[in-house]
Amino acid sequence: MVKKIMGKTVAETIRDISKKHIEKNKGVIMGQCLSAVGWVQNTVPAQKKGIIEFPMTDVAGAGFAVGAAVGGRKPIFILRFQSFLWLNASPLINNAAKSKEIFGYSAPVFIRAIASEGISSGPIHTNCYHSPFAHMPGLPICAPMTPKEYKKIWQFFKKSDLPLLVSEHRRSYKEKKEFIDDINKNSKVTLFLISAVRFQSLEIKNKLKKLGITADIFHLLWLKPFNIKKKYIDSLKKTKKAIVIDSTYEICGISEHIAYKLMNKVKGTKVINLGMKDRSPGCSVKFINGTPSSNEVCKKVSKLINNK
Amino acid sequence: MNFQNYNILKLSYNQKNIELLKKIFFKMSYIRQFELRAYESRLEKKFETLIYLCLGQESIYSTVALSIKNSISFGQHRGHGIYLANGGSPKKLVDELIGLNTGTNKGMGGSPPIFDKKIGMYGHVGLIGDQVPVAAGYSLVNKSKKTICYFGDGAAEEDYVLATFGFASQKKLNILFICDDNDLSVLTPTKDRRSWKLVDVAKSFGINAIDITDDPLTIYYNIKKIEKKNVPALINIRTCREYWHEGAGKDKEGKYFWSRYKIVKKILENKNQEKFVNSTEMLHKKWSKKLWEKQLQKL
Ligand SMILES: Cc1ncc(C[n+]2csc(CCOP(=O)(O)OP(=O)(O)O)c2C)c(N)n1
Ligand SMILES: [Mg+2]
Numbered sequence: 142m143v144k145k146i147m148g149k150t151v152a153e154t155i156r157d158i159s160k161k162h163i164e165k166n167k168g169v170i171m172g173q174c175l176s177a178v179g180w181v182q183n184t185v186p187a188q189k190k191g192i193i194e195f196p197m198t199d200v201a202g203a204g205f206a207v208g209a210a211v212g213g214r215k216p217i218f219i220l221r222f223q224s225f226l227w228l229n230a231s232p233l234i235n236n237a238a239k240s241k242e243i244f245g246y247s248a249p250v251f252i253r254a255i256a257s258e259g260i261s262s263g264p265i266h267t268n269c270y271h272s273p274f275a276h277m278p279g280l281p282i283c284a285p286m287t288p289k290e291y292k293k294i295w296q297f298f299k300k301s302d303l304p305l306l307v308s309e310h311r312r313s314y315k316e317k318k319e320f321i322d323d324i325n326k327n328s329k330v331t332l333f334l335i336s337a338v339r340f341q342s343l344e345i346k347n348k349l350k351k352l353g354i355t356a357d358i359f360h361l362l363w364l365k366p367f368n369i370k371k372k373y374i375d376s377l378k379k380t381k382k383a384i385v386i387d388s389t390y391e392i393c394g395i396s397e398h399i400a401y402k403l404m405n406k407v408k409g410t411k412v413i414n415l416g417m418k419d420r421s422p423g424c425s426v427k428f429i430n431g432t433p434s435s436n437e438v439c440k441k442v443s444k445l446i447n448n449k
Numbered sequence: 450m451n452f453q454n455y456n457i458l459k460l461s462y463n464q465k466n467i468e469l470l471k472k473i474f475f476k477m478s479y480i481r482q483f484e485l486r487a488y489e490s491r492l493e494k495k496f497e498t499l500i501y502l503c504l505g506q507e508s509i510y511s512t513v514a515l516s517i518k519n520s521i522s523f524g525q526h527r528g529h530g531i532y533l534a535n536g537g538s539p540k541k542l543v544d545e546l547i548g549l550n551t552g553t554n555k556g557m558g559g560s561p562p563i564f565d566k567k568i569g570m571y572g573h574v575g576l577i578g579d580q581v582p583v584a585a586g587y588s589l590v591n592k593s594k595k596t597i598c599y600f601g602d603g604a605a606e607e608d609y610v611l612a613t614f615g616f617a618s619q620k621k622l623n624i625l626f627i628c629d630d631n632d633l634s635v636l637t638p639t640k641d642r643r644s645w646k647l648v649d650v651a652k653s654f655g656i657n658a659i660d661i662t663d664d665p666l667t668i669y670y671n672i673k674k675i676e677k678k679n680v681p682a683l684i685n686i687r688t689c690r691e692y693w694h695e696g697a698g699k700d701k702e703g704k705y706f707w708s709r710y711k712i713v714k715k716i717l718e719n720k721n722q723e724k725f726v727n728s729t730e731m732l733h734k735k736w737s738k739k740l741w742e743k744q745l746q747k748l
Contacts, residue, residue, distance in 0.1 A: 174637045178637070224575070224576065264574070265575035424499055425549070427550060
């Protein structure tokens with residue numbers, strides 16, 4: 142379910158948090174092309190103070206941010222596309238995420254990895270790459286899509302001494318809505334939604350209704366650690382069937398892992414996952430491979446319910 | 450600083466140089482008219498894929514293609530000019546840009562991945578500078594042909610680009626690095642990103658490096674000097690991007706903006722080549738219009 146709120150957008154929320162972080166905590170924002178290019182979709186305060194422009198160094202860049210974290214500034218490190226995570230990975234997962242275990246000191250860097258999609262995103266930059274990072278210890282991962290969720294994870298980061306990978310999606314920036322889990326007595330299937338696909342929750346619900354199917358729909362903010370809540374168990378016991386859906390590749394990723402965990406937790410259930418197909422997305426409409434559409438979700442649900 | 454005449458060669462416009470300039474201008478006009486149609490079609494939203502126009506930078510690709518024959522090119526995302534100057538099929542390029550499966554990459558990626566083995570051009574995946582170590586690896590096992598590796602002034606800052614200079618120098622690769630230095634990474638000027646010069650860094654790695662403006666004859670004669678040596682070299686070429694980083698739109702012209710195309714055109718006109726200039730422009734204008742219109746009908 143979707144709750145309309147007349148507050149701030151996600152972008153404004155991130156900007157406010159960042160501004161306050163600079164003013165109150167001596168925080169810094171670090172990354173490439175922050176100021177000249179629309180202040181990262183207006184998520185960065187339009188000011189000089191606290192903003193550190195990096196050269197285009199995509200391996201050392203993460204190292205600079207990790208160093209600033211070790212130095213105590215709790216930096217917000219921005220990657221304007223999640224594809225840059227590949228190059229920036231090592232300082233984040235081998236240094237920031239492990240420093241507490243190895244050395245005893247921590248490197249709390251707030252990693253804003255931004256996903257985008259559409260025909261101009263192409264084979265490299267399309268959507269999220271949070272999954273491979275979940276494989277490694279020491280790095281919590283979340284995917285906030287609403288203003289409230291963003292505030293929540295910021296509070297977590299403020300109190301914690303761990304780095305945090307924030308899997309953002311441009312799709313959310315202009316949104317003000319909050320999502321509420323949708324639980325119904327006569328649901329036949331349970332859906333767990335991650336990242337941009339959440340913006341289709343209402344459409345999915347309505348399309349399924351037309352097919353005579355009622356679904357429980359859960360919105361996942363935390364990907365790692367993923368805590369199985371009682372309401373998930375109750376829903377699974379009722380529906381026996383579930384799909385975990387994410388805005389990234391379907392195989393070997395976090396959605397498959399969560400599906401596996403849920404299925405093991407509630408015996409006698411079938412939990413599958415849905416995401417991007419195992420091929421590179423292209424710019425041409427013919428090569429589109431993105432967040433599963435509401436039609437694709439409905440098709441998968443029908444198949445699951447009919448045991449095909 | 451104004452780089453319009455930066456380390457420009459002061460040459461006389463004798464018959465030989467005029468003829469050379471005409472050949473280069475012909476290619477420049479060909480690329481330019483192709484790009485202007487691409488710009489208009491995108492502006493009219495006839496297609497929406499990723500498009501990086503090289504308008505303003507035509508002299509680099511035209512001159513390099515004329516100076517070095519039988520080479521292998523690795524381009525970055527702004528690669529239309531490299532492809533066209535080296536004899537790539539303009540029809541296939543339009544098809545790629547508008548997302549048809551008859552395109553250079555079957556409509557996979559808009560501008561960046563342009564690949565055509567026939568003309569020896571390899572594609573770009575979209576991560577800036579990542580073609581640079583790949584070009585060096587290619588050159589390592591293909592020393593007989595010159596490998597030309599293009600990248601931007603932004604990409605020059607990538608760790609792996611700088612590391613490649615060291616590798617190329619140590620292995621004495623037959624590679625020519627060309628930095629299209631438009632002083633911009635998206636919209637961030639170089640001064641906000643670094644305080645060093647690429648040529649200084651390259652030189653310190655033992656690479657023969659020069660820093661020049663995009664004047665065609667200056668590029669041509671400098672390449673001729675370097676070309677024969679078959680050792681790694683870098684040419685940093687100062688140029689001006691006339692249009693948006695990506696998509697269709699015009700940038701505000703900065704204080705030191707210049708249009709090399711217009712400068713070359715003027716030189717030729719002043720040397721009694723008005724007729725040649727006009728007929729060349731007209732030819733390419735008509736050709737490009739017809740090409741784009743025909744291919745767009747396939748959508
Ligand atoms: C590894 C990586 N980091 C950042 C980007 C984002 N990006 C795309 S184009 C671009 C500008 C690069 O500037 P330059 O290399 O000078 O090329 P130009 O666009 O000026 O031709 C940037 C930063 C990217 N694509 N890949
Ligand atoms: Mg540049």
